Structures are given as structure tokens and as C-alpha cells.
Amino acid sequence: MAATGGHEFGAEDWEMFRSIGRRIDRQQFEAFQAQGEQCGWCRHPIRIRGTVIDHAGDSPRLTFWTAALPDGVTLKGCGSRRETHCPACAALYRGDARHLVRAGLVGGKGIPESVVEHPVIFLTLTAPSFGAVHAEAAGGPCRPGSPAARCRHGRARSCSSRHDGRSDVVGSPLCHECYDYAGAVLHNACTPELWRRTMISMHRQLAAALGCTQSDAKQLVRLSFCRVAEYQRRGIVHLHAVIRADGPEQTLPVVSPEQLVQAALRAANGVTIVHPRGAARWGEQIDVQVLERSEKQRAKAVASYVAKYATKSSDDSGALDVRIRSEWDLAKRRLPAHLHRMAEVSWELGGVAAFEQWHLRRHAHSLGYGGHFLSKSKGYSTTLGALRAARQQWQVERARKSVESDDRSLHARWRAVGIGWANEGEATWAEAQRRRREDERRCALEDFYSRERPEWPASGAGEPF
Numbered sequence: 001m002a003a004t005g006g007h008e009f010g011a012e013d014w015e016m017f018r019s020i021g022r023r024i025d026r027q028q029f030e031a032f033q034a035q036g037e038q039c040g041w042c043r044h045p046i047r048i049r050g051t052v053i054d055h056a057g058d059s060p061r062l063t064f065w066t067a068a069l070p071d072g073v074t075l076k077g078c079g080s081r082r083e084t085h086c087p088a089c090a091a092l093y094r095g096d097a098r099h100l101v102r103a104g105l106v107g108g109k110g111i112p113e114s115v116v117e118h119p120v121i122f123l124t125l126t127a128p129s130f131g132a133v134h135a136e137a138a139g140g141p142c143r144p145g146s147p148a149a150r151c152r153h154g155r156a157r158s159c160s161s162r163h164d165g166r167s168d169v170v171g172s173p174l175c176h177e178c179y180d181y182a183g184a185v186l187h188n189a190c191t192p193e194l195w196r197r198t199m200i201s202m203h204r205q206l207a208a209a210l211g212c213t214q215s216d217a218k219q220l221v222r223l224s225f226c227r228v229a230e231y232q233r234r235g236i237v238h239l240h241a242v243i244r245a246d247g248p249e250q251t252l253p254v255v256s257p258e259q260l261v262q263a264a265l266r267a268a269n270g271v272t273i274v275h276p277r278g279a280a281r282w283g284e285q286i287d288v289q290v291l292e293r294s295e296k297q298r299a300k301a302v303a304s305y306v307a308k309y310a311t312k313s314s315d316d317s318g319a320l321d322v323r324i325r326s327e328w329d330l331a332k333r334r335l336p337a338h339l340h341r342m343a344e345v346s347w348e349l350g351g352v353a354a355f356e357q358w359h360l361r362r363h364a365h366s367l368g369y370g371g372h373f374l375s376k377s378k379g380y381s382t383t384l385g386a387l388r389a390a391r392q393q394w395q396v397e398r399a400r401k402s403v404e405s406d407d408r409s410l411h412a413r414w415r416a417v418g419i420g421w422a423n424e425g426e427a428t429w430a431e432a433q434r435r436r437r438e439d440e441r442r443c444a445l446e447d448f449y450s451r452e453r454p455e456w457p458a459s460g461a462g463e464p465f
């Protein structure tokens with residue numbers, strides 16, 4: 001009986017697998033299951049061929065070769081962060097994101113535990129309005145008002161319906177002709193730069209509050225952050241950021257949490273980027289909260305809250321997960337009309353010289369946004385790369401134990417030969433195994449809090465307008 005990932009595979013599993021059309025023997029089936037577990041039952045695994053040769057002895061010895069495995073390949077996860085593209089790899093990404101955010105709040109993964117004493121704020125930055133949009137029902141009609149009031153295109157300025165949150169209508173404009181699509185796309189495009197300038201301005205505000213020059217302030221206080229970008233239903237990115245103040249060499253800084261709040265508000269209200277169609281700035285819904293010092297429970301909630309958004313796509317269907325190559329490519333994608341128009345406007349503006357600097361065609365599938373979905377400053381905590389490397393190291397250690405050799409004598413050669421499962425049956429099987437694995441995990445204590453929809457924070461995430 002093959003024991004992989006804590007689950008025992010018995011004769012019934014093998015029989016069921018044979019019934020989907022793969023006539024492999026029992027031993028091969030166990031090898032296949034081990035392969036699947038290894039890549040986490042990824043939806044689009046990378047198929048790799050290769051060998052590992054041990055040069056420790058008198059003559060080189062072949063210690064591992066994929067030729068012996070089913071289809072002669074080993075499988076590696078696709079590594080996508082998008083839930084719609086690959087739920088298995090997105091779960092892994094979410095876990096890493098959670099560790100990263102949490103370490104910056106309470107220490108761990110190379111960050112001293114004393115950071116828990118440092119002032120930390122949670123900042124949410126949204127975009128301004130680009131025209132009235134339909135909203136999810138929250139006790140009343142969508143947009144109350146006189147049905148007689150019309151825009152210059154003859155469309156009603158009010159809406160008496162109560163929309164289901166899952167409806168495509170939510171987030172779409174009351175009049176698509178009045179709606180400022182170019183402004184919305186350019187806001188997305190300017191968001192990374194708006195953020196950068198907000199952080200610079202925050203340093204300036206702190207220097208002013210401390211009554212010293214900017215270079216002196218930099219010696220006294222360093223700001224570290226971790227931020228995540230999330231799409232609102234109207235297709236516009238907003239940012240959630242954890243910002244921590246550190247003193248020299250990770251000591252307690254001389255600023256209070258209140259000073260941090262004031263600096264963030266002044267900075268966020270002050271930054272503007274001029275573009276050919278007007279200017280980009282943050283909306284009025286700037287929300288900032290102080291995170292209390294030793295509430296470790298809260299650190300978990302914040303980490304889950306932030307991590308959850310890091311794996312979201314710009315649309316629920318996943319139609320915008322992949323870069324748009326041409327107008328024809330965009331036309332083929334099945335999207336709600338509003339998001340389709342956002343992508344289309346991004347593509348159109350991308351062809352105009354005045355908008356060149358934003359690479360709007362390259363970012364049309366992300367509705368103009370060209371930044372990262374999860375990013376952090378150097379000093380905040382460990383990196384996603386370090387977390388991934390630690391996981392790989394653990395796998396290497398495990399493999400090495402079975403070979404009993406010095407790793408420097410092992411020479412591996414790998415070559416990717418394809419992507420995906422061998423056939424429909426295998427893909428269906430993999431999806432079922434992933435769900436089983438997810439259920440098992442759900443029960444595990446370590447993971448339980450990420451499955452609950454985090455209720456934190458109560459305010460600040462208001463969407464759409």
C-alpha cells in the first residue's frame with residue numbers, strides 16, 4: 001500500500017483509476033499517485049524528464065531517472081498564484097503569503113520577535129469614482145432616486161433593483177457611455193507609482209512630525225511594508241498594506257502609532273500623478289487602522305486577510321488570467337461586458353503614443369494594472385523566494401536521505417517536455433485527488449484559519465461605490 005501525503009491508497013483506488021482508461025499496473029499506479037502528491041495535484045503540472053547521477057563512488061552511479069516513472073516523467077507544480085488558474089498552487093502561494101505577512105508582524109522566519117512592539121498600521125487605498133455603478137444590495141435598493149432623472153444618453157440615473165452579490169451587474173456602470181473608462185484604466189496603470197510616491201511622502205511627513213530633516217529622519221525611523229493589490233468588482237485595483245516603523249537596527253522607533261496614522265493620511269491625500277486624460281489620485285475611502293501590539297490572534301487574521309487577496313484574479317472566470325495578444329484574442333474571451341470594455345480601452349490606449357509609458361497593451365488582461373499583486377519592502381520580513389527555497393530544500397533533504405549521499409556529488413539534469421496531465425481522465429482524477437487533499441487539510445489545525453473568510457477588518461473594504 002502506497003502511503004503518500006498521509007493518505008493510504010488501496011485496491012479500490014487502483015480499480016477506479018483503471019476504470020478511467022489508464023491500463024497501468026499496481027506498482028505504476030502507486031508511482032503515479034506519488035507523482036501527483038509531489039506536485040500537489042496541480043492543474044497544469046510541468047512534465048519533466050531527467051536523471052540524477054551520483055559521482056561519490058569510484059564510478060558514476062545512476063541514482064534516479066524518470067524513465068522508470070509513468071510516462072517517463074516527473075511532475076512539478078505550475079506555481080500560479082491565481083485561484084482560477086490552479087487552486088493547488090494558489091493554496092501554496094497563499095500559505096507563503098500568510099507566513100510572509102505574519103513574520104513581519106510578530107517575528108519568525110529570521111525576523112526578531114521584538115517587532116511585535118513596533119508601531120504598525122493597516123492602510124487601505126481605494127480609487128475615486130469614475131461614474132455611478134450598480135452595487136450589491138445591503139438592505140435597500142441599488143441606487144435610489146427619481147426614475148425620471150436621466151443622463152444625456154437617456155439612461156436612468158437611479159436603480160431600484162436589489163442585486164445578488166454574484167451578479168455580473170454589480171460593479172458595472174449605470175451608463176457605459178457616461179462612465180470614464182479611460183480614467184479607470186489609467187488609475188490602474190498609475191497605481192504602482194501612486195503607491196511609491198505615497199511611501200516617499202510618508203517619510204517626508206514623518207520627518208516634519210519629528211521636526212528634523214529627511215536624512216535625519218531616515219536614521220531614526222525606517223518604514224517597511226507588505227502590500228497586496230485587489231480588484232474591486234468595478235475592475236479597479238485597490239491596495240491593502242501593512243506598514244511597520246522600525247528604529248535603527250530593528251530597535252523601537254521614536255514615532256507613535258498615531259504619528260504613523262497621520263503621516264499615512266497626509267501622504268495618501270497629497271499624491272497626484274498627471275496623465276494625458278487628467279490626474280490619478282487615491283479616492284476618498286482611505287482607511288487606516290492601528291494594529292495593537294501583542295494581539296497575535298490579530299496577526300493571524302491580518303495575514304489571512306492579506307493572503308486571501310493575493311490569489312484573486314481580475315475576473316471570476318479566469319478569462320483574464322493570460323495576456324491578451326490581439327483584438328481578436330480579446331474578442332474571443334468570455335467576459336462580463338464591463339470588464340471586457342476595461343480590457344478593450346486598455347488595449348486601445350496602448351496603441352496611442354501618449355500612453356506609451358504604461359505599456360497598456362501588455363497589461364490589458366490586468367485592466368491596465370502592471371504592478372505586483374503581493375509585494376514588500378526589503379526590511380519587512382522574509383521573501384517568497386526564501387520560503388520556496390526552504391520548501392525545496394526540505395524536498396531535496398528527503399530525497400537525499402533515500403540516496404544517502406553527499407549532495408555535491410549528485411548531478412541532476414532536467415528537461416521540461418510538456419505541460420498538463422496526459423489525458424482528460426487523468427486531469428479529472430487529479431482534480432478529485434486535489435479536493436480530497438484539500439478536505440484533509442481543512443481538518444488540520446495549522447491551516448484552519450485560512451479557510452474561514454476572515455472577518456477583519458470590519459471597515460475599509462467597502463466596494464464598489
Ligand SMILES: [Zn+2]
Nearest residue numbers: 042078086089
Ligand atoms: Zn499548479
Ligand SMILES: [Zn+2]
Nearest residue numbers: 134135142159
Ligand atoms: Zn442596480
Ligand SMILES: [Zn+2]
Nearest residue numbers: 151153175178
Ligand atoms: Zn449616459
